[in-house]
Amino acid sequence: MARPKIALIGAGQIGGTLAHLVAMKELGDVVLFDISEGTPQGKALDIAQSGPSEGFDARMKGANDYADIAGADVCIVTAGVPRKPGMSRDDLLGINLKVMKSVGEGIAKHAPDAFVICITNPLDAMVWALREFSGLPHNKVCGMAGVLDSARFRHFLSLEFNVSMRDVTAFVLGGHGDTMVPLTRYSTVAGIPLPDLVKTGWTTQEKLDAIVQRTRDGGAEIVGLLKTGSAFYAPATSAIEMAEAYLKDQKRVLPCAAHVDGAYGLKGMYVGVPTVIGAGGVEKVIDIKLDRDEQVMFDKSIEAVKGLVEACKGIDSALA
Ligand code: A3D
Secondary structure (H helix, E strand, O other), rough: OOOEEEEEOOOHHHHHHHHHHHHHHOOEEEEEEEOOHHHHHHHHHHHHHHHHHHHOOOOOEEEEEEEEEOOOOEEEEEOOOOOOOOHHHHHHHHHHHHHHHHHHHHHHHHOOOEEEOOOOOHEEEEEHHHOOOOOOOOHHHHOHHHHHHHHHHHHHHHHOOOOOOEEEOOOOEEEOOOOOEEEEEEEEEEEEHHHHHHHHOOOHHHHHHHHHHHHHHHHHHHHHHHHOOOOHHHHHHHHHHHHHHHHHHOOOOEEEEEEEOOEEEOOEEEEEEEEEEEEEEEEEEEOOOOOOHHHHHHHHHHHHHHHEEEHHOOOOOOHH
């Protein structure tokens, strides 16, 4: 059977890391696409030359022409600009919306059957825009944020409890931004919910609150340290987890920015929710009942996402 074809739209920090991970995990052949001439070609050649030592056979190709992504099984989109210190994700809206238009049209023309994972910020609005511009089915277009946000939460919790990250599960809902909703009630150490661990005295509510806030600020903390861009290792790993779930029909339960129509009382919008990802793309949105405090936080997050989508619609008519 031919290897899957994985198109990486954007060959910057995340795009290059994605290509390396695809090769190391032998998930398929890679086309790295970028508007910058030479960058995708150089990265593709460099990664290909790590093949003999690493022992993988994946083919790497750099491209500046959308025709090269033809027939891709998966497209992971990082094209656009990242944050600099002092910028919010929302500051990227105007410039990255224009980028989503060209990327969406390129995917629609050359890889209409692909499973598309958007990473470009502001995430929830950009995945909405990418779906609009590409016209692909909603279940085949989603955004990566929840896997990363919950990985950050799990990392911080594992440090607090001094246990393996593998034994910590975390649940994050809502938009990818300051209003994201990490749910402590559904986050566990070895299946024991965090509020129960507070009761046993293993941690305190104050420490948990601080971890929740650090998770919300997780991206900004890294932007502040790097100064020239944003996180890329963990964002790439998170998107690969989603791509692998699709390619291997793993039916993984992963949080992602999915099209929610009915669940959570929402009518047709993209936002972070728990989903099942398998060969059908986003096969299911898992609906849960929120308590009053959680609902208040979730509603605030929904309003923030809706505001960004409305702003996109305003700019989009200017783009047309
Ligand atoms: P960067 O290293 O700047 O790479 C972006 C690449 O996109 C560059 O190589 C550009 O040349 C290329 N590009 C720009 N315009 C186009 C276009 N029209 N068509 C094709 N390629 C284009 O950024 P990065 O890789 O660090 O980050 C990429 C995006 O991911 C940014 O928007 C970040 O804000 C976002 N991001 C999201 C998360 C989430 O969790 C959602 C995390 C980290 C970064």
